[in-house]
Amino acid sequence: MTSSVRGGRGRRPGSPDTRAAILAAARARFAAAGFAGTTIRAVAGDAGVDPALVHHYFGSKDDLFVAALELPVDPRSVLAEQVVGPVEGAGERLLRALLGVWDDPSVQPALLAMVRRLLEPGGDALFREGFLPVVLVPLGSALGVDAPERRMQLVASQVIGLLVLRYVVHAELLVAMDVDALVAVYAPVLDGFLTGPL
């Protein structure tokens, strides 16, 4: 795979090694200091590069955080594009988008690695200060719900359990159910979380 960021520019002194060093520094900072406690400047210092180079390669701190998750897709664009719409039918749109990504064998290993990282010691800061505000809350807004921060925590409590049963422990029933069957069972649950009393 080639880096689309560097193609045809060549102005910066960066190299694949520089990019990797920034990512490694970002992962270490996010893990140790959380999302809120991490600055682009500090990551640049750890990697021994100019902060402008971090911005050049990765954009904003949100973008750097998503890059540090090392996912083959950016969940903000891939999911948000598919789920944007009115709150009616939001649960079904979210489930179909999520299962589409997770059922893709080229993407699944990276997603599993991300889930495992969330569950490791220190993963709680990664979830609360990174994954929730950077990925889940914007997704809730795309789904058209009020109070997305609260509602997306309820949604996550069902989605993470479903993903763990289907893709991590391979529970027979959850593996055997196709997307339509999963939507029939889980979309009403998610709609309840997305629109019910809080």
Next chain:
Amino acid sequence: MTSSVRGGRGRRPGSPDTRAAILAAARARFAAAGFAGTTIRAVAGDAGVDPALVHHYFGSKDDLFVAALELPVDPRSVLAEQVVGPVEGAGERLLRALLGVWDDPSVQPALLAMVRRLLEPGGDALFREGFLPVVLVPLGSALGVDAPERRMQLVASQVIGLLVLRYVVHAELLVAMDVDALVAVYAPVLDGFLTGPL
């Protein structure tokens, strides 16, 4: 801590080391061969003891499996006693029993270790061939439901997500909700899984 099993008997050549060796052998066998592929005889062979000694210390293969989970309580007795009853109200009884155990700080670390083990490589066999038939299905029967094996997989998909959000990643909302609030949100979901169409 003293071993209650050995108190006052002293007939067997067992020692705390023997007991630990049997448990270590059992964990390795269950992890490598799954629950169905593990026999008391094979565990005894690995530990270098007579199979009768394994039965003496741990009872049946189900009992040995639960012992190998190293929980401070036996989930079969503690949970089943509290949840047994008619299918009406089953979701609430299950949630109150589960949260009571998980909110107990003396028990929680061992439960967290068990959840982490389920999510590690090899944890899928532990779940499918051990935890599901030995712990979850009997719990479903105690809850008075039909098709407990299928329904308890749906229940697990919500309960595991809730436990991960509240006790592993410490999602703010799920940590702040008290038991009554959690019951109000999640008991209807569990009741839907326990009694809805399959």
